[in-house]
Amino acid sequence: MKPARFVYHAPTTLDATLQLLAELNVDAKLLAGGQSLIPMLNMRLVRPGHLIDLQHVSELAGIHERDGGVAIGAMTRQRQVERSPLVAERIPLLAEAIRHVGHLPIRTRGTIGGSIAHADPAAELPGVLLALDGTVRLASARGERTVAARDFFVDILTTAAEPDELVREVWFPSLPPRSGSAWLEVARRHGDYALVGVGAVVTLADDGQAVAAARLCFISVAGRPVQATQAEAALRGAPVTPATWREAGALVREELDPPADLHASAHYRRHVAGVLAERVLELAARRAQEGAGR
Ligand SMILES: Cc1cc2nc3c(=O)[nH]c(=O)nc-3n(C[C@H](O)[C@H](O)[C@H](O)COP(=O)(O)OP(=O)(O)OC[C@H]3O[C@@H](n4cnc5c(N)ncnc54)[C@H](O)[C@@H]3O)c2cc1C
Structure with missing residues (x-):
């Protein structure tokens, strides 16, 4: 399919771009890399009257x-x-x-x-x-x-x-001192959108034996990225042991309420989220201990 008719604009400065946006407002769409917008235009999921291309705005x-x-x-x-x-x-x-x-x-x-x-x-x-x-x-x-x-x-x-x-x-x-981070996801093939993905940041206490703070955020389990706040709270002060990661995984399964769709059931997503939580926390904590940062 081809997009519906639109007027193309190619401003070269930020000021000119912002003026155009102010004038055209909801009738305009910004074009960046086009990797999501162009398919949406072609399928006529969006039909803006104006397209403002950002590629020349250095x-x-x-x-x-x-x-x-x-x-x-x-x-x-x-x-x-x-x-x-x-x-x-x-x-x-x-x-x-x-x-x-x-x-x-x-x-x-x-x-x-x-x-x-x-x-x-x-x-x-x-x-x-x-x-x-x-x-x-x-x-x-x-x-x-x-x-x-x-x-x-x-x-x-x-x-x-x-x-x-x-x-x-x-x-x-940047990460605070004594921290490590890790990203894990499950997708059908490399490059596909994740069925579940998770990023973790673990900051260790001075002695390296306990978690001072942790952040745990999931994608593909809700309409927006979500933070597993209950698991994060339970991790604060917990010892750096496999049991801690297992308990966090169990909390994640309770806390998240993922949707079912064509690609995966809600039960599958919840299970995978728990497993990934355990693994990503263990990996992030190991990296923190090794001083590897990531
Ligand atoms: C086959 C395929 C597989 C993909 N797989 C993945 C994947 O696994 N993970 C993933 O994260 N993404 C994936 N993508 C999407 C890809 O990452 C896109 O690049 C990204 O979603 C949109 O970036 P873009 O620069 O192409 O934006 P565009 O497609 O140009 O724009 C996307 C939207 O953002 C708006 N927009 C763009 N720039 C701005 C701005 N500066 N301010 C305000 N609004 C703006 C546009 O108006 C439009 O509504 C995939 C895309 C394809 C085609």
Whole structure:
């Protein structure tokens, strides 16, 4: 199929882009890498009157160290992030998870901002952003604001961004000292969307024998990425032992209420989430003990 008729715009500055967005508002769609939007246009799931292509807005691309973390411009391609030595060193969870996003040609075109703004509940990058407690910087002709990941993702393909706002930048904080992170997922084939995916950050106490804090975030188990807060609370102060990871896995099975769909039953997703929780926590804690960060 072909898309419905639209007017194409290719601004070259952020200001011009924001002006266009302010004028056209809900009748416009932003085009980033096109890996999700183009199929949706072709299937006529969306029919915007105007398409604003972001690819010439150079202000929106780049990877920078900032405020104890890494800020990534919305139009930075996923492949650039995957190959960035700075991301590998400072945000190893992102470097690990991004390899699971589709296939190489998709990551070569797909952007960080596109994935975050699209807010697919099965997408890895929103899950990583929530696991790390990162933020999204939004810009509009009215000004800028920063939204925490926990408030940004609202539901399936729905975020806290207003129609005249674009994602300008995404900020991922670096891990605290004595921390390790890990990403695991189950998909039918490598590159498919995850049936269940999970990111963990484990911070150890000074003696390395207990968990000081843990974050555990799942994708593909709800309309948005979700944090397993009960399991996280139980992990605080718990000893670094297999029994601790097993108990966290059991809590995750109780806490999550995943949907059933064509790809997997709710029972299967809940079971897999528990198993992945155990494994990802063990791996993140081992990496923390080894000082490997990720
Ligand atoms: C075969 C296939 C397999 C895939 N597998 C996976 C996978 O396993 N995991 C995964 O996470 N993703 C997967 N994807 C999606 C891919 O990661 C996309 O790149 C991503 O979802 C969207 O990024 P994009 O840059 O292509 O955005 P686009 O497709 O251009 O845009 C997506 C949406 O975001 C909006 N948007 C884009 N940029 C901005 C911005 N800066 N501010 C506000 N709104 C914006 C657009 O208007 C549109 O609504 C897959 C895609 C394909 C085609």
